[in-house]
Amino acid sequence: MKEKELRRSLSVFPIGTVMKLTDLTARQIRYYEEQDLIHPKRNDGNRRMYSLNDIDVLLEIKDYLAEGINMAGIKHIYDMKEVAKQKKQADLKKPVTDEDVRRIFHDELLQAGRLTNEDQSSTTLFHTHRPL
DNA sequence: TTTCTAACA
DNA sequence: TGTTAGGA
Secondary structure: OHHHHHHHOOOOEEHHHHHHHHOOOHHHHHHHHHOOOOOOEEOOOOOEEEOHHHHHHHHHHHHHHHOOOOHHHHHHHHHHHHHHHHHHHHHOOOOOOOHHHHHHHHHHHHHHHOOOOOOOOOOHHHHOOOOO
16 A cells, blocks of 8 residues: 555645645645645745645644644644654564653653643643653 | 745834 | 735
């Protein structure tokens, strides 16, 4: 099932189509790109071209935002997903006991509560969770 | 017409 | 995030 993933990765939609499909503004879509949440390619005219995968991520972001998670939180969720994949590949050769495993679980707990909404000013950073 | 970058009464 | 200017 590799052919399918390959197709989902093809960047073929211009931003206008993505706007209609996600109900996001061009401003938001470009902003999420700045935050490295998506990486649309550019065509010869410097126009952004999005893939089905990019659209899926955009839709996920909408859900997270609706759940009250801020940009910082969403970013963590995605670079956690990366770490999780690195771990998965590493586990194919190495045993399952890495520091990464703990870090992942740790971050997971933090996000469950801490970065839901309010600003990073103070309170919620302390009372929600304790280090693992 | 559509999208791009940069910037802010 | 919205919106707009000025260009491609």
